[in-house]
Amino acid sequence: MKLINITTIVLASLVLVACSNNPKISYGDATGVETTNTDFGSTDLQTIAAKLVDDLVSFPPIVKLTADNRPIVFVDKIKNKTTEHIDTESITDTIQTKLLQSGKFRFVDMTAVKQIQDQLQFQMDSGMVDPTKAVAFGKQTGAEFMLYGNMSSIIKRNSDTKDVYYKFTLKLVNLETGILEWASEKEIRKTGEKSFFSL
Amino acid sequence: MKKALLNKFIVVFAVSALSACAVNETATVKVEGQTVTQVIESNSGVLSDNLQIIDTHTGYAGDLLKAQVSIKNDSGDGLSFRYKFKWLDKAGFEIGVDGRPWTPISITSFETRSIQAVAPNASATTFNIQVQN
Numbered sequence: 105m106k107l108i109n110i111t112t113i114v115l116a117s118l119v120l121v122a123c124s125n126n127p128k129i130s131y132g133d134a135t136g137v138e139t140t141n142t143d144f145g146s147t148d149l150q151t152i153a154a155k156l157v158d159d160l161v162s163f164p165p166i167v168k169l170t171a172d173n174r175p176i177v178f179v180d181k182i183k184n185k186t187t188e189h190i191d192t193e194s195i196t197d198t199i200q201t202k203l204l205q206s207g208k209f210r211f212v213d214m215t216a217v218k219q220i221q222d223q224l225q226f227q228m229d230s231g232m233v234d235p236t237k238a239v240a241f242g243k244q245t246g247a248e249f250m251l252y253g254n255m256s257s258i259i260k261r262n263s264d265t266k267d268v269y270y271k272f273t274l275k276l277v278n279l280e281t282g283i284l285e286w287a288s289e290k291e292i293r294k295t296g297e298k299s300f301f302s303l
Numbered sequence: 304m305k306k307a308l309l310n311k312f313i314v315v316f317a318v319s320a321l322s323a324c325a326v327n328e329t330a331t332v333k334v335e336g337q338t339v340t341q342v343i344e345s346n347s348g349v350l351s352d353n354l355q356i357i358d359t360h361t362g363y364a365g366d367l368l369k370a371q372v373s374i375k376n377d378s379g380d381g382l383s384f385r386y387k388f389k390w391l392d393k394a395g396f397e398i399g400v401d402g403r404p405w406t407p408i409s410i411t412s413f414e415t416r417s418i419q420a421v422a423p424n425a426s427a428t429t430f431n432i433q434v435q436n
Contacts, residue, residue, distance in 0.1 A: 135404040137385050150404030158421040162364035171365055205399060206367065206424050 142268045142296040144190045152272045152290045153198040159288040160276065161206050166286055170208040177203070177276070178212050178247035186257035186270070196251070199274070212247045249285065250277050266296045353378040354434060357415060366425040372432050373417045376410040383409040384436045388420040390427040399423040405435065 138145045160166055169175060179200055182192035193215075203209045227238040253274040260267045269291065276286040358373035368390070376382050385405040390398045402423050410416050422430070 133405070135387070135401050137405050137407050147404060147407070151406055154403055154406075154420070158419070161367055162369060162421050167365040202402070202423065205402075208365075 142266050142294045144186070144188055144270065148270060148292050148294075149195050149198065151292070152195055153202060155290045156272070156274050156288050157199055157202040157206070160203070160274075160286060161208055163286050163288075166208075166276075169285075174208060174210045175249055176210045176212060176245055176247045177249045177251055178214060178279075180250055180252035182252070182272075182274075183254045185254055187259065188257070190255065192255060195255075195272070199251070212245070246279075248279060250279055251275070252277070264298050268294045268296075270294075353382060354384075354410075356432075358417075364421055368422040368427045368430065369419070370422075370430050370432075371417050371419045373415050374410065374434075375415040376412055379412050381409060381411045382436075383407065384434055386418060386435070387433045389431040389433065390422045391429040391431070392426040393428045395429075398427050 134146070135150060136147075138147045161170075179196050182196055184190050184192050200211055204211060224239055224241055227233040228241070251274065253272065255270065255272045257271070258269040270293075272290045272292075274288055275284055277284050353376060355375045355377050356372060357375045358371075360371040362369045370388065374386075385407050387405045388403050390402075392398055403420065406418075408416065408418065418432075420430070
């Protein structure tokens with residue numbers, strides 16, 4: 105019995121020593137695969153954004169549309185139909201950033217309308233800005249397209265396993281004609297099994 | 304009873320500690336312009352022994368470079384790993400550093416799967432694909 109205890113301590117010490125180089129706090133790869141649990145995570149956000157942006161910029165009618173023009177797009181909120189709290193604005197922010205960087209689209213930022221209005225008002229009314237250099241009201245460009253979508257999930261579980269299925273749908277509609285010009289989906293399946301420790 | 308529990312604990316502890324120390328490896332394939340050259344750089348050979356890049360296609364969506372890579376699992380076991388595309392401009396500078404995530408993928412034994420990506424902008428002329436276990 106004593107021998108087993110000594111062996112246990114020696115083995116545990118060896119394993120701890122082998123891994124003791126890892127500090128308690130460390131910086132990781134922000135693009136790395138995160139599998140802490142089955143909840144919506146950074147890997148899901150990044151793969152959704154990458155897939156949908158790839159689909160949009162390579163869709164033949166969109167390729168034609170953006171060949172010598174950078175359409176102006178407005179991003180609406182994504183409806184979160186899942187049972188989780190998910191910051192869908194963060195997903196659309198990433199998609200918007202990637203589309204802007206592709207050089208294929210331009211955006212009007214509806215989240216900054218109030219601040220823009222306040223700034224224009226300041227330039228017009230404060231008396232502090234040279235009127236010949238003040239930005240004029242009523243010169244902004246309207247969006248031609250709207251990007252919007254849904255996010256839904258199906259969760260199933262039994263005593264040992266939890267299966268989560270996410271579906272993110274993104275659509276691009278022509279604001280003038282109302283025609284849906286493009287739509288795409290990204291599906292994600294995550295399965296979590298109870299760890300040996302919790303048995 | 305106590306001894307059995309103790310032994311179980313030792314095994315689980317050792318396995319989880321070893322998993323925490325697992326080493327990643329990277330394999331890279333480069334495709335440059337019209338000339339497709341595949342360079343597999345591997346640290347340990349685990350993935351390059353089991354995975355084979357059997358086909359590479361490049362094309363354009365407008366002026367954006369599009370890539371498709373077919374990966375075959377040459378082993379008798381299913382493999383789960385992750386991959387990442389990196390895009391480079393003419394001068395060799397990486398475009399949109401950390402712009403693409405490591406994407407998880409599973410391939411059953413002797414199966415071939417294709418993965419695709421589109422360059423982040425028109426300045427991309429070359430891409431790398433990195434594979435990590």
